[in-house]
Amino acid sequence: MRELRQRYAFLATPTWIGWFAVCALFMVVCYFLGQWQWDRREATLDEIGTIQSNYDQDPIPYAEARDIFDSADEDDEWKTVDLTGEYLSEDHLFARNRPHSGQVGYEQVVPFRESSTGDVVVISRGWLAPASEDGSLPESNPEPPSGRTEVTVRIKPGEPEISRGAPEGQLASIELAEMESQVGYDLMTGAYGEMASESPQPAEQPRAFPRPSVDEGPHLSYSMQWIAFGMLSFVGWGYAARLQARSNDLGLMGEDEDEGPAGISKRERLREARAAQRRRQGRFTDEDAEDAWVDQHLSDRS
Known part of the structure; x- marks a missing residue:
């Protein structure tokens, strides 16, 4: 054990302590990145649970x-x-920059007056493709049914305001207070509805909304990967320490044959110490394999 401590005494030098600190810092960073991915997974699972409960x-x-x-x-x-x-x-109004099946277009957003209360609820009737010329307007604007209409919608919370303007007649986001200011009368501003069906059904409708995804994504694997990256930094530090120890052994054995008081060279003393260690352990370890390789190559060189 004393010989092992002496062999790795260089680990107590400022350089190696500094590299260990770097590995520890990297591990901390990786841990927080992994935790961030884990939190994202938890949020996604909550959303999936809401979809499965309500949709x-x-x-x-x-x-x-x-x-x-x-x-x-x-x-x-x-x-x-x-x-x-x-x-x-x-x-x-048209809500702009709305993704659908890999495209970016518009949602047709229409106020709807509920007959029993007189409340005006905002309904997004569906997605519209942009015009082919410049995309500044949708290519079509299907008329909603006129007169008494029965509508089934799915609730969506109002969207936050974003710091981006929109042309007249359009919304940068479905921010209900902003829409209220544009139409000039009171709206229900806590939530709006995504249309699921309407009756009577007109000849032309916007494209229906797809079912929301229940895929949790790669957050769990990313979280595990970040933790693994942090641990690998210590594996690399340990591997570098072994290489340094072997390099020190080679340097010691390659020195001039400095005879001790009993006429035994440094190389021979090191070999005897290694042999004694192998006898005490009673097994052939990775350390023994390294020593045997070093001894063999130095003997061949001699």
């Missing part, structure tokens, strides 16, 4: 969902609601 449930009447449209909670997202009333189609 396929039977619709509830608007009277039961009115408070949700006034002030929605995250757990209310994707709940299905039935409304009866009429579209205020003259006040429709």
Whole structure:
């Protein structure tokens, strides 16, 4: 054990302590990056749970969902609601930069007056492809049904305001307070509805919204990878230490034959110490293999 401590005494030097500190710092950084990915996975799993709980449930009447449209909670997202009333189609707007199937287009956003309460709820009727010329407008604008209409929607919380302008008649995001200021009358500003169906059904409709994904993504594997990267830094440090120890052994054995008081060279003394260690251990270790290789090559060179 004393010989092992002497062989690796260089690890107590400032250089090797500094490299160990670098590895420790890298490990801490990797841990926090792994935790960040883990937190993202937890948030995704919460969203998936909400989808699975609400998306396929039977619709509830608007009277039961009115408070949700006034002030929605995250757990209310994707709940299905039935409304009866009429579209205020003259006040429709287009929400821009909306992704769908790998394309970026628009959502047609239309106020809807609910008949039993007079409340005006915002409904996104679906996705519209951009015009082929410059994409500044949708290529079509399907008219909502006129008169009394029955609509089934899925609740979506209002979106936050973003610091980006939009042309007249368009929204940078479905920020309900901004839409309220544009139409000039009161809206339910806690949530809006993504259309699932409407009756009567017009001849032309915007493209329907796809079912939300329940794939949790690669966050778990990324989290594990970051932790593994941090641990590998210590593996690399240990491997470098072994290489340095072997290099020191080679340097010691390659010195001039400095005879001791008993006429024994440094090389021979080192070999005897290695042999004694092997006898004490009673097995052939990786350390023994390294020593044998060094001894053999130095003997061949001599």
